[in-house]
Amino acid sequence: MLLPFRQEDWPGEEVLRDGGGMADDSAAEVLPSGGSPFSDGYVGDPAVRDEWDNRYSERRQLWSGQPNGALVAEVSGLAPGRVLDVGCGEGADAIWLARAGWDVTALEVSGVALARAAAHARDAGVAVRWVHAGLTEAALPAASFDLVSAQYPALLRTPGSAAEHALLGAVAPGGVLLLVHHAGMDRRHAGQDDAFDPADYVWPSMVAALLGDDWRIEVDEERPRVAPEGGAGAHHTDDVVLRARRLR
Template sequence: MTHIETNHPDEWDVRYASAERVWSGDPNGALVAEVSDLPPGRVLDVGCGEGADAVWLASRGWTVTAIDVSAVALGRAAQHARDAGADVTWVCTGLVEADLPAGGFDLVSAQYPALLRSPGLDAERALVRAVALGGELLVVHHEVLTDEAHAHGFDPSMFVMPADVAALLDDDWRVLVDERRDRTVAGGAGAHHAHDLVLRARRLR
C-alpha cells in the first residue's frame, strides 16, 4: 500500500484506475508488528490507498480517519470497508492541505508515504503536529537505493523519509524504534522491495 502526497492527484487516479487492485489488500507488516499491542484510540492513516491498513485498524477498535489524494483509491477503500463491516472516515486530501486538529490522534501512521519535501518541512511538521500527548507516530518507508531509483526515473531526494521526520523529534519525544528491517510481501506493487526503514516514536509532552 503506497501512499500519496503530491500536487498531481489526477496522476494517482489514473494509476489506480489502470488496475483492478494495485496493492496486496493486506495490512502493512510494519503496522501490524508495531501497533498490535497498542490500546485502540484515534488514528490517522496518511495516504491510505485502497484502505487495507484503515480497515485492519478499524477492525481492532480504532477510530480511523484515513486520507488520500486519490478519489479512485478512496472509492475502492470505502468498498473494502463496507465488505468488511468496518467504520472508517475517508477524506480526499493531501496531508499538508488537510485541516487536521493539532494533537488530534493517538496514532499517526504513514506507511510508504510519497510526501514531497519542502523548504519549510511542511509534511514532516504536519505528521508530528497531529500526534496527541502520549500518542505515537509510525513512519515506514522502503529502503530506496539511489542508483536503482534513478534508473527507474525516480528521485528519492524529493520525498520525505523516516530520517527526515526523526530529525524533528526533540526531548518531547521518545524514539522507540529507528531501524532497517527485512520486508516480505506476498504481492502487489512494491513487493520487490526487500527492506523497510521504520521509525516509531511516542510524544512525552
C-alpha cells in the first residue's frame, strides 16, 4: 500500500508498506511502468529530474532487476539496521536489502524510476521509504543510517563538495559508507559518450580524500565486477569499491 508522507516524514517521501499480503488495487493503478505518482513531492533540481525521467522513459526497464554484486558481497556480513540507498533506480538493491532485514530508505531523482521501484517492492511484499529528491536537498536526518550505499554514477558533483559531505553526514557512528563505481570511467574524457561526462559525478576517490580520523577505510580497491545479466551498464567489467566505517 502506498501511503502519502506525513508531516513528520521528510520532503518528497512516500512509504510503501506490506499490507499483510493483501494487494492494494488503487496503488497498482497509480504505479504504471512509465508513470510517476512522485512528481508533486520532488525536492531538487528540476532539470536533473527531467533528464533522468527521460532516460527511464526511453525503456520499459533500464536495469537488470537484480541487486548489484558488490553490494551483496560487501553487505552480506553486516547486521541489518537502517540503510540509505542513494540513487536507487528501479529498486533492485532496495528490495534486496529489505528482504535481508534492513529498514530501507531509498532516494532517487527520477519519479519514473521510483514508480517502477515502488511497484516492484509492492510485488515483493517489502516495505521501503521512497524519497523523491536530490541528496543535498532531501533534508535527511543526520548521522542516522547504519549503511549508506551509492552504486555507480548516482551522485552529481556540487559546489563545495556538498554532495560528498551529505553522504558522510548521513552515516551514523559505527555505520558504513559503501561507494561503488565503474573502474576507468573517471579516466575517460568528456565527448567519448555524449550522454555521460565522468567529470559531472562524484567518484569514490573524492569521498576518500575527505575522510578524517573519525573514519576507517576497510576496502579501497579495483576488482572484477560481479555483473547481473542484462540492463544498462552490463558491459562494464571492473569495479572501484570504497567501504569506510565511521568510528564516532
